Amino acid sequence: MPYPEGHKQKVRGQIIESAAKAFRKNGIREISVPVIMKGAGLTHGGFYAHFENKEQLVSEACCYAVTEGIALMGKLADREKEKPRIHTVIDYYLSPYHRDHPEIGCILPALSSEISRSSEEVRQIFTxxxxxxxxxxxxxxxxxxxxxxxxxxxxxxxxxxxRSVNDPGLSESLLASGRQHAKELIKA
Structure with missing residues (x-):
């Protein structure tokens, strides 16, 4: 029995979403194709029916994660009525919640250190x-x-x-200082 129309695109989307979450939480090198496929509810044997290699998936996961992040921050900003919209984004971005949930957070801090050692193709997409x-x-x-x-x-x-320090007080202080200075940067 053939798959319904759009099935392959839907599965591909599930793989990209799984990869974006896994890469944001654990980085590129620490995550294998079988782990990504398992996160999508699939076996790893079907990976190459959707992607040429892991690098192609990294590129597409970066695009997906940035699109998702911009949409989320845009929605948060659109709800704000009392303060500048960018302040809402800064407050969210530099919040304990965002710090503690990298799997759904911005991909830029999660992958920046690894991307510099990636292929030119991946670096081009990340750029x-x-x-x-x-x-x-x-x-x-x-x-x-x-x-x-x-x-x-x-x-x-x-x-x-x-996210890097093991001292909760220092982590909170970094976030608070970052929020303050980010907002001051806009005023300058």
Whole structure:
């Protein structure tokens, strides 16, 4: 019996979603194709019917995760009525919740250190997605691209450090300082 129309695209989407979650939580090198496929509810034998290799999946997972992140931050900003929309995004991005849930968070702090050692193809896709995120942040804040780059860099770096330390007080302090300085950067 043949699969219904759209089945292959649906399965491919499940694999990409599973990979995006796994890569954000554990990085690229620590996650195998069988783990990704299991997360999608599939056996690893079907992977190559959808992707040429793991690098292609990394690229597509980056695109998916950035699209998902921009949509989430856009929805959060759209709900805000009392303060600048970009402040809502900064508060979310540099929150304990975002720090503690990398599997659903921004892919930029999760993969930045690994991407620099990836293939040129993966780095090209990551660069494009980073630029898309800078554009989103800049537009939302009403700032130029240079300031948007600095703002996003502050947010990503702060989150990376807050996730890296084993001292909860220091982690909270990093997040609070990052939120304060990110908001001051917009005013400058």
């Amino acid at each position: 494009r997605e980073l630029e898309r995120m800078i554009h989103f942040i800049s537009d939302l804040a009403g700032i130029d691209k240079s300031t948007g780059s600095a703002l996003l860099s502050t947010m990503v770096g702060t989150l990376m450090l807050a």
